[in-house]
Amino acid sequence: MTDRSDRAWERLGDFIRSQRELANLSLRQLAEMAKISNPYLGQVEKGLYKPSADVLKNIANALQISAETMYTQAGLLDEDAKAPPGRDVEQAIRLDPNLTTDQKDTMIRIYRGFLGRT
Amino acid sequence: MTDRSDRAWERLGDFIRSQRELANLSLRQLAEMAKISNPYLGQVEKGLYKPSADVLKNIANALQISAETMYTQAGLLDEDAKAPPGRDVEQAIRLDPNLTTDQKDTMIRIYRGFLGRT
DNA sequence: AGCGAGTGCTAAGTATACTTAGCACGAGAA
């Protein structure tokens, strides 16, 4: 293809890197979890390579992100009207069976505070 | 990796072949639609290679099959039912575009704190 | 009998996904 101009892969790289940093993982740590080498993971995050589908899946698993959103980020699953990102934080909190009602309230209050609205 | 023992890819090949024959397409026809060479498509159908994610997507498009079912057939999207607790909430937080990185960190830390003392 | 034109396939090459070895820098401890 030689068509490296695909922007989707760059965005995917940025997405992976941000998720990795959010999880406080080093390149080597995530690489080991995803069963790939750390230099390669670095290149992927820079958008230099198009990782194969199973590598993508391994990374998604390691980051505890659904493979689906991973593929969507990679532009491989454009499937319009899939999972609308964001905005369902409150719903996810409400549906979580591991939290007490008070805890849910607390988190939602914090969340709304962050959003800047009540 | 040298881990070619994955049976999922064989099943994927069979799936593609059956779909292709169902659509009355020759190897060359489908290959052209999917923008790959016909010998390669043949090998893929035989399970000799793991096609990359975008090739998979192209094949899916050409066969008028949703990329999603394609990936599922490839065993790349089965999303094991063993979702660890907290996965949904954390993911929703991470993907929320309205929060800063610090805010996400804070919320996730609080959330994990709640999980820890129940 | 020939001739195409279509089919799937193999072999050998090229491109690129991916690994191993190792460098340069920074933070904390002796």
Add this chain to the structure above:
DNA sequence: TTCTCGTGCTAAGTATACTTAGCACTCGCT
């Protein structure tokens, strides 16, 4: 200081995804 240990990175190699050229066969057609 120096000595780890950890970080991200580059360079050079290997493995494999993918292509181009072309073979052997079959099915109409003349």
